[in-house]
Amino acid sequence: MRPAVFLRDRLPRYLILAVASALVLIFLFTFHVPAECVVIVSVLALIGAVITELWEFFRRRSFYDKLSSDLEQLDRKYLLPEMLEEPEFLDGRILCTAVQEADKSMHEQISAAHRENSDFREYIEMWVHEIKLPVAGLQLMCHNDGNTRYAEQLRRIDEYIENVLFYARSGSAEKDYIIKPVTLKRVFSDIAVRNREELQERCISLRTEGLDTEVLTDAKWLSFILGQLMNNSIKYEADEIAVTAEVLPDRTVLHFRDNGIGIPAADLPNIFEKSFTGENGRTHGGSTGMGLFIVKKLCGRLGHAVSAASVQGEYTDISVTFGKNELYKPE
Amino acid sequence: MKILIIEDDSALRSELSVLLKNAGYDPVCAEMTEIPAQMINSGADLILLDINLPGTNGETLLQDFRKRSTTPVIMLTSRTSELDEVLSMSYGADDFVTKPYNPTILLLRISAVLKRSAKTGTAQTYHDAEVSTVRGSLTRGGNEQILTKNEMIIFQLLLDRIGEIVTRDELMTALWDNDEFVNDNALSVNISRLRAKLGELGFPDAIVTRKKQGYVLI
Missing domain, CATH: 1.20.5 (Single alpha-helices involved in coiled-coils or other helix-helix interfaces)
Structure with missing residues (x-):
């Protein structure tokens, strides 16, 4: 709180005081009070007023400055009511009570929504x-x-x-996955067997390389992720799917590459967004724009990075990066 | 081979039982009461156990059962959750299959578990030829034929069901289940190579083609 702002806020009060003081002075002069007396009374009154205003200013400033800086530092602003310390002045106390009540009601609302969810x-x-x-x-x-x-x-x-x-x-906040070492081959062949009929019907050949390696992930979730990628490859006219794992010192990168119709460069940045179907969705139909969105979210929760590279008419390469963080490892 | 089915969904139970019967097993469906006693007393060679059962839980049943018996158990569940699988395996399940299952894969898993539990130390034979999965070879009177991985998978499946028809679909599923993603042509090539190798050993007509059905090893 800057003094100038405070003074401006108090301006109407000073004007009223000034008018009142002027009337008092006129009154005193009409009754022929001695000039010395008038001066002394005025000085005393002025000193009193200045002290009162300084006191008002400082106690408000200490409260509101803390409030503003708390608000600025909090990354979750709704936690502000937890940091509020009730001040001595009346309007501050009213403010605090109001904020805390509103906060309580909001919490109830949110937990009701959580429960429902x-x-x-x-x-x-x-x-x-x-x-x-x-x-x-x-x-x-x-x-x-x-x-x-x-x-x-x-x-x-x-x-x-x-x-x-x-x-x-x-989208759930619960931890319903288990991170443990999983052989990529095991997960991939499960998906391949499940899609065998369709792959053979469309004469799609599979090529794998380096899948004997282990990564830290949840096998069921990864299986869903790879299943989605395989569905996309089938849907978008691939006739070869190459799945390769690349083991680097700090991470393992799984490339899921097909030679299907590819993704237009303009659509590429958006393919992981919810409900995004793009040009391929329009020309091929049956696309909900949810598959890759869910893949991205699941990868996010498991701590894997997922990215896409593609050249339209040539290939699509989705890569999933698994960390080798020691923290992940179960004992 | 007697297989005990513990599944509360009656439609699934009867279809499973038909599936197993068609595959040459002897399925028995458990009643939904006194399950633990049935598990112990059925004398089954293998148990298919559902995880979600009314009033109880397959994992708990398995845990108690394992204290008293080593009969192989395959868990069936509609829950796609790694936690269930890890729990089941730690309680001593021999395999874990999620519904809906590819019936061919389920049968493959069953036969794999049964084979593992049979623990026959004796080498497998085909007529008077010795089958070595370790060496990946067939030997008859000093004549050894090395089979490729694919040929071995095919031969094993035919041998396990000797005298019965094995469909191309089943052979294909078995190959894919072993990470050999072959196509139709490759399967035909593998079969004819296997035939040639069996011919070298003096079994020229061992694999018979049944039109539109599959193959029989005789």
């Missing part, structure tokens, strides 16, 4: 597990009846179900 998430998780039973049942029925017609549709249903599950997981 986590209830919903729990329900989604439960629903996913339930819906998988009939899907599994149908899959077995198809197999037992020797009917392969529905298998592909069932696989698609399962894929969409997984998307919902992992979307719910990607």
